[in-house]
Ligand SMILES: Nc1nc2c(ncn2[C@@H]2O[C@H](COP(=O)(O)OP(=O)(O)OP(=O)(O)O)[C@@H](O)[C@H]2O)c(=O)[nH]1
């Protein structure tokens with residue numbers, strides 16, 4: 001199979017307390033817009049964007065989850081199959097900062113260890129900050145995660161967050177492929193493992209013919225992109241909404 005026929009898709013979940021700016025971040029990234037009004041997300045939504053990183057076309061599926069606790073039971077089902085995660089808080093919301101570790105645990109309980117990044121949003125409101133820069137840095141160090149300051153409003157660092165996660169994922173994918181080269185799996189075109197939830201490798205797969213294939217259990221929400229990547233054709237702002 002020629003390289004351009006292989007599509008790489010990454011499911012990214014964006015989590016964090018209500019009103020920290022998760023939906024705004026995804027809208028900014030996928031549609032290039034920002035709205036001042038707050039409309040809490042009910043359950044889950046998703047948008048997608050295609051980008052090029054290291055000469056690879058990558059389709060990012062960005063899953064926007066509700067931050068309000070009342071939706072926890074619904075949203076966690078959607079973490080499964082994720083390969084990357086944004087842990088978001090707001091510089092003007094102390095509780096959202098303190099909740100980051102618990103969001104990380106919730107995601108890891110469903111998908112194991114995946115690439116994550118901590119994002120402190122609303123940096124345009126730094127004058128009203130309720131978190132000291134050292135505190136945010138200490139948290140990132142403790143969790144051993146990259147930390148970004150963003151302003152979705154001013155469009156600061158949003159692209160960088162998703163580019164970083166994509167690069168991290170591609171690194172992992174390539175190192176897994178090298179491993180696979182050493183011990184190929186018979187009868188499988190997936191890079192996968194037998195342990196459905198806690199082995200992060202389960203989530204690494206290139207999928208062929210535009211189809212996602214996944215060995216997760218029945219409760220996993222499986223994405224099915226409807227078209228194959230065509231070389232030279234970039235669809236920068238595509239969107240699909242689904243669910244609930
Ligand atoms: N000043 C400022 N406001 C922002 C920024 N990002 C988002 N907001 C505002 O913050 C509010 C909440 O944003 P949302 O994106 O809806 O928050 P959310 O995290 O998706 O909230 P839930 O869906 O309830 O989990 C909205 O009024 C946004 O306009 C930012 O970078 N700066």
Ligand SMILES: [Mg+2]
Pocket residue numbers: 022023024039040041064065066067
């Ligand atoms: Mg939202």
